[in-house]
Amino acid sequence: MFNISKSAKRIDNTKTALVSTNSTDFWIGANDLITAGKWAWTDGSNYLYTNWAPGQPQVGKDCASSRLSDGRWMANDCLLSKAYTYSLPPQPAFTCPPPPTCAPIITHAPVVCTPRQCTPHCDSEWTYFSQTDSCFKVFFGQKWDDAEAFCVEQGGHLASVHSEQENTFVANLARTNQKQSNPNELTWIGLKASGNEWKWTDNTKTDYINWAPKQPDNPGKENCVELAQDTSDHGWYENWNNENCNTVMRAFVCKKKSIS
CATH class of the missing domain: 3.10.100.10 (Mannose-Binding Protein A, subunit A)
Known part of the structure; x- marks a missing residue:
């Protein structure tokens, strides 16, 4: 799963994140498609940070893009074709136990601690x-x-x-x-x-x-x-x-x- 890129504190507006393009801006994951005027991130995270350009967002334009020149946001028609970046959420694919420990004992034989194996949450591609x-x-x-x-x-x-x-x-x-x-x-x-x-x-x-x-x-x-x-x-x-x-x-x- 992926989401068009967002951040609760900041958007990393960097030209190097995009393939060479003639675009002046690129899509980010903010929109007000569900409720007009109520902007939200596509991944459902809290909408705590904004960086709108002066006069933005415009009424009737429901998807946000970020300008390459200054990182400011603009509202656009969602059907426009633009460059975009996306963020992959952390994938907790494995749950690993803490390092094993052995209780101190007195013995002449070696003591071996066998760690448990990491276990995947899901089958491959799920x-x-x-x-x-x-x-x-x-x-x-x-x-x-x-x-x-x-x-x-x-x-x-x-x-x-x-x-x-x-x-x-x-x-x-x-x-x-x-x-x-x-x-x-x-x-x-x-x-x-x-x-x-x-x-x-x-x-x-x-x-x-x-x-x-x-x-x-x-x-x-x-x-x-x-x-x-x-x-x-x-x-x-x-x-x-x-x-x-x-x-x-x-x-x-x-x-x-x-x-x-």
Whole structure:
């Protein structure tokens, strides 16, 4: 997973971070796509530092860029093509115990302390989310039932979501390999209608929902749930929509418990 670069205290505005380009500015991860006028970072971290140029941000322009000349920020149309930088969060892929110690004893035989091995949280190419101690991976091109069956084969289920932070995490992961902005190319998650209720396929509690405006609709016809991961879809970004389960979706996200 990655996020367009940000910092709670400062943005390192450096030309050397970019490949040679004729651009005068580059994208950073601040936007007000969810609530107009309320700027936030794409990774959900606290929005504590700003560096807007005079007269910025302009109303109606929802994504932030940073000028190469002075590092000041400007609001721009999110569909513009610009250079960008991104930051990779620390990946706690392994949990290592402290160095082993041996209790002092008197003996003529050698005393050997055998350290425990470091244990990975997730299988290779899966991404760890510490809040639910779970591993996630994005796959592509399946109907909902086929996607769920595939996730079960991987040892998990289509992703359940239990907080705003986890929802943002799944949305960011779902943008993997998305070559162009297309609001219609959404992502299956593991919520499905069961009578008058919506239930997760992993049988966890439905304790968080994030429906798009006027959703869900078409009861009995659209029983599976998709996540809008595309930042260009201003009204539905990170929101959920119910859809016909036989729709072949661009992506789907599997979730399983960590292996550590």
